[in-house]
Amino acid sequence: xxxxxxxxxxxxxxxxxxxxxxxxxxxxxxxxxxxxxxxxxxxxxxxxxxxxxxxxxxxxxxxxxxxxxxxxxxxxxxxxxxxxxxxxxxxxxxxxxxxxxxxxxxxxxxxxxxxxxxxxxxxxxxxxxxxxxxxxxxxxxxxxxxxxxxxxxxxxxxxxxxxxxxxxxxxxxxxxxxxxxxxxxxxxxxxxxxxxxxxxxxxxxxxxxxxxxxxxxxxxxxxxxxxxxxxxxxxxxxxxxxxxxxxxxxxxxxxxxxxxxxxxxxxxxxxxxxxxxxxxxxxxxxxxxxxxxxx
Amino acid sequence: xxxxxxxxxxxxxxxxxxxxxxxxxxxxxxxxxxxxxxxxxxxxxxxxxxxxxxxxxxxxxxxxxxxxxxxxxxxxxxxxxxxxxxxxxxxxxxxxxxxxxxxxxxxxxxxxxxxxxxxxxxxxxxxxxxxxxxxxxxxxxxxxxxxxxxxxxxxxxxxxxxxxxxxxxxxxxxxxxxxxxxxxxxxxxxxxxxxxxxxxxxxxxxxxxxxxxxxxxxxxxxxxxxxxxxxxxxxxxxxxxxxxxxxxxxxxxxxxxxxxxxxxxxxxxxxxxxxxxxxxxxxxxxxxxxxxxxxxxxxxxxxxxxxxxxxxxxxxxxxxxxxx
Numbered sequence: 001x002x003x004x005x006x007x008x009x010x011x012x013x014x015x016x017x018x019x020x021x022x023x024x025x026x027x028x029x030x031x032x033x034x035x036x037x038x039x040x041x042x043x044x045x046x047x048x049x050x051x052x053x054x055x056x057x058x059x060x061x062x063x064x065x066x067x068x069x070x071x072x073x074x075x076x077x078x079x080x081x082x083x084x085x086x087x088x089x090x091x092x093x094x095x096x097x098x099x100x101x102x103x104x105x106x107x108x109x110x111x112x113x114x115x116x117x118x119x120x121x122x123x124x125x126x127x128x129x130x131x132x133x134x135x136x137x138x139x140x141x142x143x144x145x146x147x148x149x150x151x152x153x154x155x156x157x158x159x160x161x162x163x164x165x166x167x168x169x170x171x172x173x174x175x176x177x178x179x180x181x182x183x184x185x186x187x188x189x190x191x192x193x194x195x196x197x198x199x200x201x202x203x204x205x206x207x208x209x210x211x212x213x214x215x216x217x218x219x220x221x222x223x224x225x226x227x228x229x230x231x232x233x234x235x236x237x238x239x240x241x242x243x244x245x246x247x248x249x250x251x252x253x254x255x256x257x258x259x260x261x262x263x264x265x266x267x268x269x270x271x272x273x274x275x276x277x278x279x280x281x282x283x284x285x286x287x288x289x290x291x292x293x294x295x
Numbered sequence: 296x297x298x299x300x301x302x303x304x305x306x307x308x309x310x311x312x313x314x315x316x317x318x319x320x321x322x323x324x325x326x327x328x329x330x331x332x333x334x335x336x337x338x339x340x341x342x343x344x345x346x347x348x349x350x351x352x353x354x355x356x357x358x359x360x361x362x363x364x365x366x367x368x369x370x371x372x373x374x375x376x377x378x379x380x381x382x383x384x385x386x387x388x389x390x391x392x393x394x395x396x397x398x399x400x401x402x403x404x405x406x407x408x409x410x411x412x413x414x415x416x417x418x419x420x421x422x423x424x425x426x427x428x429x430x431x432x433x434x435x436x437x438x439x440x441x442x443x444x445x446x447x448x449x450x451x452x453x454x455x456x457x458x459x460x461x462x463x464x465x466x467x468x469x470x471x472x473x474x475x476x477x478x479x480x481x482x483x484x485x486x487x488x489x490x491x492x493x494x495x496x497x498x499x500x501x502x503x504x505x506x507x508x509x510x511x512x513x514x515x516x517x518x519x520x521x522x523x524x525x526x527x528x529x530x531x532x533x534x535x536x537x538x539x540x541x542x543x544x545x546x547x548x549x550x551x552x553x554x555x556x557x558x559x560x561x562x563x564x565x566x567x568x569x570x571x572x573x574x575x576x577x578x579x580x581x582x583x584x585x586x587x588x589x590x591x592x593x594x595x596x597x598x599x600x601x602x603x604x605x606x607x608x609x610x611x612x613x614x615x616x617x618x619x
Contacts, residue, residue, distance in 0.1 A: 014521050018414055019423065025411070026430045029489070032445050033433070035455065039448070050453050098338030101331050108325055108332070113339055120342055123600055125349030126592030127572075128579040132366070133349050152341045182330035211438030214554060218580055229440045236444045237558050259448075266444045273436045278429055 033270075040064070040267045044260030063264035066256045073265060076228040080269075083146040083227060084209040091205045092198055094151045099160030100186045117154040134219055145219045146227075150209070156201050163197040164190070199283040203276075210273060228269050235262055356590035369586075376590035385569065393570040396480055397548040404488050405544055409537060411492055412499035413525050428500075431493025439490075443558030446486060447473065473559065476567035483559060483568075487552060498540065502533040538616040546603030549595050571595050 007015070039047050043060040051057075067073055102113060124130075139145040167190065175185045191198070216230030325332065351366075356376055358369040380386060411431075418424045434442070449455050450472040457469040472478045506529060514524050551570035560568035571591065579588025603618075611617040 011521065014417075015419060018417055019420075021414065022418065022423070022427045025492075026427055029430050029434060029493070032449065032489075033437075036445055036448065048453075050455075050458060053455070094337070094341075097334050098341075101335035101338070104328075104331055106324075107328065107335060108321070109335070113335055116339060116342055116347075120346040122603060123350065123596060124346065125351075125353045126589060126596055127575055128585050128589040128592055129349035129352035129355065130345075131580060132352055132355075132585065133345070137344075149345055152338060152345075154342075157338075182328065183334065186334070207436055211436075211440075213438065213440050214557070217557075218576075229438050232440045232444065233558060236440060236447055237561070262444060263448070266441050270437055270441055274433065277433070277436050281429060281432070 036263055037267060040260065040263035042260070043255045044257040045255055047260055047263075048257060060255060062255045063260040064268070066261050067264045067268055070261075072223075073228070073231065075224060076226055076231040077268070079143075079225060080210060080227040080229070083143070084206055087147050087150055087209045088202050088206045090147060090151050091153070091156075092202050095153060095156045095201065096160050096191070096194065096198065097186055098152065099157040100164060100190055101182075102157065103161050103164040104182075117157065120154055131218065140219050141222045141225065143225060146209070146212075146215060150205070153205075156204070159201060160194075160197060163194060167193060196283050199280055203280045203283065207273060207277075228265070232262075232265060232269065235265075353589060353593050353596075355586050356593045358586060360586045360589075372586075376587045377594065379587060380591050380594070385574065388566065389569055389571055389574050392567060393549055393551055393572075396483060396551060396570070399480065399484055400487065401544055401548070404484060404491075405541065407488060408492055408495035409499055409533075412496040412503060413529060415496065416500065416503050416529070417521060417525070428493065431496070433493075434490040435494035437490070439552075439554040439558050442486060442490060442555075446482065446559065450482070473561060474563040476564045479559070479564045479567035483552070483555060486559075487555060498536060499533055502536040503529055506532040534614070535616045538610050538614065539618060542603065542606040542610055542618055545606040546599050548602060549599050 035053065038054065038056050039052050040063060041059060041061070042052050042056040043058040044063055046058045101107060102110060102117075104110075107113075134140060134145060134149065139148065171189055171193070172185055175189045180188065211229060213227065213229035213233045216226045217233065220226050220230070355366055355369060357371060357373060358366075359372050360366065360369045364370075415424060415427060418427070451457070452469040452471055456472070457466070460466045461469065470478075472482060510528050510532070511524060514528050519527065549571055551572050553570075553572040553576075556568055556570055556573060557576075560573065575588050575592050575595075578584045578591070607617050607619060
C-alpha cells in the first residue's frame with residue numbers, strides 16, 4: 001500500500017508531463033472544431049479578413065438564418081434526418097433479428113449460415129459489380145438505396161451475438177413454456193433486455209447514415225434526394241460555392257458570404273452528433289469491447 | 296452362413312426405415328423452428344443478394360460487358376482488361392500513391408494509438424481520463440466532408456496555417472497546400488491521425504483493462520518504474536490485440552481511405568492523390584468502363600486477400616496469434 005502511495009520526484013515529473021501531454025492532445029483535437037464554430041458565428045464579411053481565433057469579433061446569426069431559410073439546404077437536411085431515422089431503426093431491428101436466430105444453438109444450418117457471413121467479411125465483388133446490382137434492382141435515384149443495402153451488417157451481427165450469448169437461457173425457456181413463438185420471444189423478451197447493445201449499434205449506424213456522402217454521389221442524381229453531406233461535398237470538394245449562393249433566396253443580407261454559409265452549414269450538420277454522443281459513450285465503449293474481444 | 300445372410304437382410308431392411316425416421320425427425324425439428332429459420336434465412340437472402348451476387352458478377356472482369364447485354368450474355372475476352380491495366384501509363388503512379396501512403400500510415404499512424412492508450416492508462420485522475428477520452432473520440436464522429444471543410448478553411452491562402460507561418464517568418468508567400476501534390480500525403484496522413492487517434496485507442500484500452508493488477512504489484516515490488524512497467528508488463532500483455540490489428544492493417548495496404556481522399560483530391564494534386572479506389576471509381580462509375588474497372592477492382596481484392604492470409608500465417612508461426 002505504502003509503496004503505491006508514495007511518489008518519487010521522478011514519478012511526479014512523469015505524472016505532470018503526462019497530464020500536460022494529454023491536455024495538449026485535447027487542445028489539438030478540439031481547437032480546429034472551435035475555430036469553425038467561432039467563425040460561423042461571426043459576421044461573414046468581417047470573418048473574411050481573418051484573425052478570428054478565440055471568440056467571434058462581430059457576433060452575428062445571419063449565416064445561420066441564411067441556412068435555415070435556404071430551401072435546398074433544408075431539403076437535404078430533411079433527407080438526411082429521414083434516412084438516419086428510418087435506416088437506423090430498420091438496420092438495428094433486422095440485424096438483431098438475424099443475429100438472434102444465428103445465436104440459437106439448435107438452429108439447423110447454423111454453421112453454414114455463419115460461414116456464409118464470415119466469407120463476406122474477407123472478400124467482396126468490389127465497387128463496380130455492386131453498382132451494377134444497385135442499378136439492376138432499380139435502386140438508382142430512389143430513397144430506398146439509403147435503406148435496404150444498409151439494412152444488414154455482419155460485423156454488427158457479431159457484436160449482437162456476443163451480447164445474446166450472455167442472456168440466460170432460462171428467459172427464453174420460460175417464454176416458450178408460455179407459448180410464445182421465436183419471433184415473439186425476439187420482440188418481447190430479447191429486445192427489451194438488449195438495450196445496451198441496441199444503443200451501441202444504433203449509434204454506430206446512425207452516425208454512418210448521418211455522415212455517409214458517397215451513396216448520394218454515386219447512386220443519386222435527383223437533387224431533391226441528396227443528403228446534406230453530399231450537398232456539402234459538392235460545395236467543399238468541387239469548390240462550387242456558387243452552388244450555395246445560387247440556392248440562396250433573393251434579397252439576402254450583404255453580411256453573408258458563401259464561406260460563412262458553408263461554415264454555418266457545417267455547424268448545423270455536425271451539432272446533432274456532438275450533442276448526442278457523450279450520452280451514449282458508455283454504451284458504445286462497452287459495445288466496442290465486446291466486439292473486439294470476439295474480433 | 297444363413298445367420299449372416301439374415302443379419303444382412305435385416306440390416307438392409309432396417310436402414311431405409313431408420314433413414315426415414317431420421318428425415319422425419321429433421322422435418323419435425325425444422326417445423327418446430329420455422330420462425331427461427333425464417334428469421335435466419337431472411338438474413339441469408341440479404342447476404343446472397345448484396346454480397347454473393349456482386350461476387351458472381353465480378354466475372355464481367357473477364358468479359359466485354361455493356362448495358363445491352365446481361366452479365367450472363369456478355370462475350371468472354373479472357374485477361375484482356377488485366378493486360379490493359381498493366382499497360383496503362385497511370386499504373387505506376389496509382390500503385391505508388393496507394394502503397395506509399397498505406398505504408399507510411401502503417402509505420403507512423405499504427406503505433407500512435409498504442410502509445411496514446413499506454414499513457415492515457417497512466418493518468419491518475421479518473422475524471423481527467425474520462426475527459427481526455429470524450430474529447431479524443433469526438434473527431435471520429437465527424438464526417439470526412441466536414442473535416443474536408445475544416446481542412447480547406449485551415450489550409451486556404453488566407454487560412455490560419457498560412458497566417459501563422461507568415462507571422463513567424465517561416466514563409467513569405469501564402470502556400471496553396473491542397474493545390475500542391477507534394478503536400479498531399481502529409482495532409483492525408485496527419486488528418487487521418489487527428490480523426491482516429493482516440494477512437495483507435497479504445498481497443499487497446501480495453502485490452503489494458505484486462506491486465507491483472509497483481510502483475511503491476513509484483514513489478515512495483517521488484518522496483519520497476521513507470522516506463523519499465525509499461526514496457527515489460529503492459530505492452531507484452533496486449534501484444535495479442537496489437538498483432539490482430541496489425542494483420543488487419545497489412546491486409547488493408549491497397550485500401551486507401553476512399554472517403555477521405557475523395558474529399559481532399561482535386562485536379563491540381565492529382566499526381567499525388569490518384570489511388571486505386573479513386574481510379575476504379577473514375578474509370579468505372581464516371582466513365583462507365585465497367586468491365587475494365589471491375590478487373591482493376593478484382594486485382595485489388597485478390598491481393599488484399601493474399602496479404603490477409605499471408606500476414607495471418609506469418610503471425611501464427613511467429614507468435615501463435617491469428618485471426619483464423
